[in-house]
Amino acid sequence: MPESLKKIIRDVPDFPKKGILFKDITTLLKDPIAFQTTVDLMSHRYIGKHVDVVVGIEARGFIVGAALAYKLGAGVILVRKPGKLPHKTHKASYKLEYGEDSLEIHQDAIIPGQKVLIADDVLATGGTVSAVIHLIEKMGGEIVECAFLSEIEALNGRNKIKNHPVFSLIKF
Numbered sequence: 001m002p003e004s005l006k007k008i009i010r011d012v013p014d015f016p017k018k019g020i021l022f023k024d025i026t027t028l029l030k031d032p033i034a035f036q037t038t039v040d041l042m043s044h045r046y047i048g049k050h051v052d053v054v055v056g057i058e059a060r061g062f063i064v065g066a067a068l069a070y071k072l073g074a075g076v077i078l079v080r081k082p083g084k085l086p087h088k089t090h091k092a093s094y095k096l097e098y099g100e101d102s103l104e105i106h107q108d109a110i111i112p113g114q115k116v117l118i119a120d121d122v123l124a125t126g127g128t129v130s131a132v133i134h135l136i137e138k139m140g141g142e143i144v145e146c147a148f149l150s151e152i153e154a155l156n157g158r159n160k161i162k163n164h165p166v167f168s169l170i171k172f
Contacts (some may be wrong), residue, residue: 001041006170008034009150023150023172025060025121035067042119042147042169043071049144052114053077057132058084058103060121064149068119077109077116079132090138094131103128105135112140123151123168126160133164 008028015022028034046068053075056065062078069076082091082102089104110116116136118129129146136143143164151157151168158166 001037002170005034005038006150006172009170023122023152025149028149029063038149038169039064039067039071042149042167043068045147045167046072046117046144049117050115051117051144053110053141054117054119055079055105055132055136057118057120057128061119064121064147065119068117068147072117074117077105079103079105079135090135092131092134094127095125101128103131103135105132105139107139110136110139110141114141115144116141117144118146119148120146121149123148123157123166124155126155126157129157130160133161 005028008031010024010027012022012024014020028038051072051074054065054069055077056062058080066076082104085104085106088107090107091102091104093100093102118132120129133143145165145167146161148168150170150172152172
């Protein structure tokens, strides 16, 4: 089934900058059957694992994270670019394949001991999710797994995620 979903994702060359081949999931998201199948396949993996909250990473991770949280009966937490959250935040910086960036989470978003599922659209270099892991651990959350709709294996992002299981539905 993931192979049929993989074919729906569009390649966009030279985005967001020259030399990057962007995997555009909007083509999968607009297809109701493909989107439902994706969410079902991903969420079934976590049934019975008592996930308290799903952390969605800006911006496409919000879509994946919210859908998974709904299916799991869990809350949703947003990790955003600096200055986008209205309350006190923790901040982590990271490198990505084409520069540097930072992410923030509300300081009261995670209660120590909560079981957390991290969700995003793609695992590339692993920099983004590593920053999110740092934030969650700082707050005392227990990471169940890092879940990705897709993974670009050649970028070896999985190698940056230490001590936490990783799942990606589709691999490129």
